[in-house]
Amino acid sequence: MKTSIKQLVLAFCGLAIVAGCGKSSGEKQSNIDVDFNTKVAGDQGILHELSDPDKLNPITSTGASSTLIENYMFEALLSQENFAPYNLIPALAESLPEISEDKLKYTFKIRKDAHFQDGHSVDAYDCLFTLKTIKNPFVDDAPLRNYFNAAKGAVVVDEHTIRYECTKIYFKNDSFLGYTVYPEHYYDPEGWAKKFTFEDIESYNQGLIDKIPQEKLEARPAVIAMKKLAEKINSKDTDRAPMGTGPYKFEAWDQGDKIVLVKDPNYWRQKETKYETWLDKIIFKIINDQEVALVNLKATKIDFMRGIKPIQYSKQLDTPKFKENFTKDDFFLPYYYYLGWNNEHPIFRDVKVRKAMTYLTDRNLIINNLMFGQGKICTGPIYFEMAEYNDKIVPHPFDPKKGEALLAEAGWADTDNDGILDKIVDGKKVDFTFTFLTNQGNDIRKNLAIILADSYKKSGILADVRTMEWAVFLDKVDTHQFDCTILGWVGPVSQPDPYQIWHSTQAKEQGSNHVSWKDKRTDELLELNREELDPEIRKKYMHEFQEILYENQPYTFLFWVKERVAVDKRFQNVNWYPVRPGFDAKEWWVPTPLQRYSNKLASN
Known part of the structure; x- marks a missing residue:
């Protein structure tokens, strides 16, 4: 299958990573004659999603x-x-x-x-x-x-x-x-x-x-x-009533439970071999707790799980029973985590403070201890596999002394000896306190915030952590009602156009420049990039753009994320791709003897 143009708005295509799943099944097969070569229709795929879509x-x-x-x-x-x-x-x-x-x-x-x-x-x-x-x-x-x-x-x-x-x-x-x-x-x-x-x-x-x-x-x-x-x-x-030309039609959306798509028997490309689809239904099962989702996966109540927590992937998926029923895999996607500092916040509008926060952030510790090595330090929004990636930029190291020195230069000191830095801001004495805002159900982001809050406290910074249901969280981010947000962006891996996220015109409410980064030269580079047809010249613009972000740290770029997935072995023709979400269930099929939900709606 191919990548849709809608996907390209959020994730442009990149280097392909393809790995076929094994042909064994979770079913006992010793006395079953299974044809793994001839594609057949039938069965359903139950795919885990952490939250309901916004729409x-x-x-x-x-x-x-x-x-x-x-x-x-x-x-x-x-x-x-x-x-x-x-x-x-x-x-x-x-x-x-x-x-x-x-x-x-x-x-x-x-x-x-x-x-x-x-x-x-x-x-x-x-x-x-x-x-x-x-x-x-x-x-x-x-x-x-x-x-x-x-x-x-x-x-x-x-x-x-x-x-x-x-x-x-x-x-x-x-x-x-x-x-x-x-x-x-x-x-x-x-x-x-x-x-x-x-x-x-x-x-x-x-x-x-x-x-x-x-x-x-x-x-x-x-x-x-x-x-x-x-x-x-x-x-x-x-x-909640979508209708297009695709191979699957909308059937139902039970909020907080599942979204059901049913195969369109009259799909206009069904007779074209490249575009045939096989599963009768695709069900997106909503479980906003990753531990509960994994329990459901192991119990074969769901067939596929992505975004598996690193500790789950490293410690819980290697049992003989799990390996008998499922295949697990990991691969990089052009997807990075970041700390988004609200650049209009009285504390974070100061570039010295933002740079200090990056020096106070131990990204290697997070990757090794929280991500179990499933990540790579990120220096900016351009994917490291791209020609436009500026490989001359060296990540800011974890250096608390340098970070604290920058805070001192910016006028922050513990004048009342209460262990928290303070400063006169806009005529008022304020403590260096702020809130991390992120979404419920994502334990990685929540635990990351807890780790950082504990670390920052050693430098006189007090941070608390607040999580919200996804739709409410997005509304807060879209309307710039946050101090610091922990989020991720799908980054481009081909022909980048960062205008949507970084141009000053996108800093208005509902725009994607959530942190309100506004810089004249950034705007110029993004506009020049859009209007330039020569890729070599665009590369120069993108290199300078990355240098500006590096010097100003409107985000603390954390790490590129490895996707971690597990899928029931009864599915055939499962391929991994570099564009989020990294898979395409339209390609999947199940041999007839292994089909689990033939001609009936799953009760999950």
């Missing part, structure tokens, strides 16, 4: 869990190969787009046999609708929309031909214009998108710049239509 709506969702599940239901005009050189390949499109000489027009021809899961054909009007929705300023898709800044609009040439028109060169225009296609008839039954144009969108945006009163702007009929469409797209009902 199932590719345009507005931001969580990795959402993207994973959406990828089974939605498809794009283009997808990308999972193997070097990671070429773009047609999906809903007949071929790669025809690109004008000035690189500002992209013409796609849509396959006439492509249809949505309700049988409606995919056409150019669906593509037009999708771009209007993405560009609509009232739709909650700020992280995605920034990738379409260069797109001025689109023209329907004929029923199966769409031409996208851009205002400027962007080296990834073809990737993002080849985005997931939404069915207009399903997501806009009232026809609101037909009542406004791309010019209306631009006029509204310009009106904001010109400071035209909001009530005047929103009284325009076109703007009313934009808001009505956005209400539909942003609604919880839409988030």
Whole structure:
């Protein structure tokens, strides 16, 4: 299977890591004749997820869990190969787009046999609708929309031909214009998108710049239509009723329990050998405690688990019984953990303080003791396997004396001898205290915070730890209501465009620049990178960009994470890929004698 364009927004493809699972099964096979060579349909896959997705709506969702599940239901005009050189390949499109000489027009021809899961054909009007929705300023898709800044609009040439028109060169225009296609008839039954144009969108945006009163702007009929469409797209009902062109259809979402996808018997590519799917159902089982999830895995109540805790992976998965039933594996993904310092916080807006915090953070200790060696120190957001990675940057060492000296230079001292540093900030005496904020259910992040809080205390810094349910946590991060957050980003491994996370325009609420990093030269480099077609010149821009982050430490970059997985051995054709989530259950199949849930819904 191939990587969808939605996946590329959050994780660009990289070096392929492929490892087939063993052919033995958890079932007793001594008297069973099993054909491991002929693919057959049937059975179900029950895959563990740590939390519910934020939504199932590719345009507005931001969580990795959402993207994973959406990828089974939605498809794009283009997808990308999972193997070097990671070429773009047609999906809903007949071929790669025809690109004008000035690189500002992209013409796609849509396959006439492509249809949505309700049988409606995919056409150019669906593509037009999708771009209007993405560009609509009232739709909650700020992280995605920034990738379409260069797109001025689109023209329907004929029923199966769409031409996208851009205002400027962007080296990834073809990737993002080849985005997931939404069915207009399903997501806009009232026809609101037909009542406004791309010019209306631009006029509204310009009106904001010109400071035209909001009530005047929103009284325009076109703007009313934009808001009505956005209400539909942003609604919880839409988030929980997805419909695309993919091989699996949405069946049910029981909050906190499971999401069920069922194979579409009328999938439009089912007769193409490369795109055949085999499992009758894919069930994402929600268990927000990794210990409980592992118990369920060992009891064969779930079939697959990822993000296994390092201590579990190293100490609990080597028993003879486990090895009989499951295969475990680990591999690097372009995914890193970081401490995100709120750069507008009175304490962390000082670069000396942020650098000091990095010197006070023992990353090797964390990797060795908490991660059991399952990680590699990270110096910045560019994956270490990429050509754009700046290998001349040496990680800041763990050096408490240097960190404490920087804090002293920044004016922090224990003036009242209570063991906690203090300073006059904005005219008031404040103690150096802050809160780590992270999500419930992720013991690695919680324990990491506890370890660091204990370590920082030795230098006169008092930190506490607060965890929240995933959706609530994301809202706090999106609205910048935190001191320091412990999170992870899926990083690019091919043709990086860090604009979404690091440009100052993305520091507004709901943007991905959660820490409010604002730097003129960073903005310049990110803009130059987007408009440059020469990869060697882009490499220079990315090297300088990494140096700026290294010197300013808006994050304390922690480590690249090794993915740790386990899968039931009855599944065949299981491959690991470098793009998060690192696997594709659309490829999996189970020999008939080993099928466990044939023709029935799992009770889990």
